[in-house]
Amino acid sequence: MHETEAVADARRFMEICNGCRYCEGFCAVFPAMELRRDFAAADLSYLANLCHGCQGCYYACQYAPPHEFGVNVPRAMANVRAESYEAYAWPQPLAKLFQRNGLVVSLVLAAGIALILFLSILLRSTQMFTMWPVQPGAFYAVIPYQAMVWTGTLTFGFSLFALFMGARNFWLDAGSSKVPARAVGEALWDVLTLKYLGGGGHGCNDNDERFSMTRRYLHHAMFYGFFLCFASTSTATVYHHFLGWQAPYPLFSLPVVLGAVGGVGLLVGTTGLFAMKFTADPVPSSKNLLGMDVALLVLLAAAAATGLVLLAWRATGGMGVLLAVHLGVILALFLVLPYSKMVHGVYRSAALLRHAAERTYP
Ligand code: SF4
Ligand code: SF4
Known part of the structure; x- marks a missing residue:
């Protein structure tokens, strides 16, 4: 720094x-x-x-x-x-993506949707515009399974590695510190409960001197909604690879229930936090973070909304296009993860771990 x-x-x-x-x-x-x-x-x-x-x-x-x-x-x-x-940020030449981040995220989002629509048409011709009944394997008639898996694995794998390298850079710059097992447990608790959004029990000053828990609850909805969506994808992967069951899954199957509940949580959290941006007192806020904040909230809300719309209309002729649009949004999310406001969760978790450690070994 x-x-x-x-x-x-x-x-x-x-x-x-x-x-x-x-x-x-x-x-x-x-x-x-x-x-x-x-x-x-x-x-x-x-x-x-x-x-x-x-x-x-x-x-x-x-x-x-x-x-x-x-x-x-x-x-x-x-x-x-x-x-x-x-x-x-890692690699450093990509650090510039944090400048005008709102524009960068919007362009990647548009490119992600266009790319998946183009690939679907290229690989499957016009089949994607026709009716596909909800039967096992119907999604792969729109986009081949191998194309879906390799695109997701490569982009998400790169993003996870870039996030790890960023956290490593932060940790080394903050100075090495012994990390006892107890500190890991304390930091994990602070992260999972979003303890410091509670302001010691009375909440944050969302708009003015009055205290409120709204921001904390909306963060919880977004945070756990995101992880439920991730759990849904992981469960579907296990179903496909180890049990030989192909998507789309029935309405009350585990991947669909996890994805639907997670999607609703993500949508409620992101739209609520987005609305709060316009009522918050601008004096203690930073305009340098506003574009980045709004871009990530819109991207996460789009991921949740397109997933829920796909679930609602998957038995109609629109399924192919809805699936391609949803996958395009997910691709954009994977690509911009390490160059978006999402990094705040990684650095804040690392800072909380360091804080827990230095309380033990000052
Ligand atoms: S330093 Fe940050 S977290 Fe602490 S009271 Fe001030 S605004 Fe809140
Ligand atoms: S200077 Fe202001 S912000 Fe800093 S500790 Fe005192 S009251 Fe709090």
Whole structure:
């Protein structure tokens, strides 16, 4: 992580906060800050990724604007976070995709849908526009199974590796630290419960000084919805490879139930969080993250919506086109994963692990 204007701003605020310490019970950022006297750029990147943007410290701060100190920790941390995504991206030439991220994601989404539609027509001619009854193997009459599996495996495999390398870059920059088993358990709990979106039990300051749990609940819906969709795909893979059962599966089969519940959760979470972007107080937010935030929410919502529409209309003549559009959205999601706001989950989890570790070995 390099010295920048955003890093200098965050350092100035952390030096004021370290003298004040009024917010030390708010979240993990302030106890981690108190373990430090100096704030190198890497320390500030670590603290920024530990910040969940609950905005509690902004509304509680006696030095916030219009005070001459102008302390605005949530905005400063969000600005450093946005820069850290680019700094740790792998491979580095692709880090530029974080700039104008909304446009990048939109273009990849359009290209993903167009590519799958084109491939379907190329490989299956006009068969995809005709009626396909819901019978085992019907999806592969639209797109051959091998093409579907290899495209998904290669793109998702690359993205997972790029995310791993980004997390490694973040971890090395934040400084090595022993990680006891207890710290892994604590960090996992903090991640799975989204503990710091709870603001100590009363929630975040979503719009103003009033506390609310809405953001936390919507994040839960999105987070667990995403994992249920992933579980649905994994179950379908086991069905296909080990049991010889071919998609599409019956309405009350495990892959369909997991996918439907996950899709609804993902759709509710993403649309709710999208709506909150337009009611939130802009002063403690960072405009540097807005495009990235909105792009990922739209992409995830599109993945959920196209999957649910496909489920509802899979026994009609539109099945071929709906399947191609859904797979195009999923392809776009796989491609942009390491160059989208999705990285915040990886870096925040790594920061929480480091925080749990340094509480044990300061
Ligand atoms: S945000 Fe304000 S009130 Fe909170 S610790 Fe910093 S200076 Fe003190
Ligand atoms: S915005 Fe919330 S999570 Fe971030 S530093 Fe302030 S209190 Fe902590």
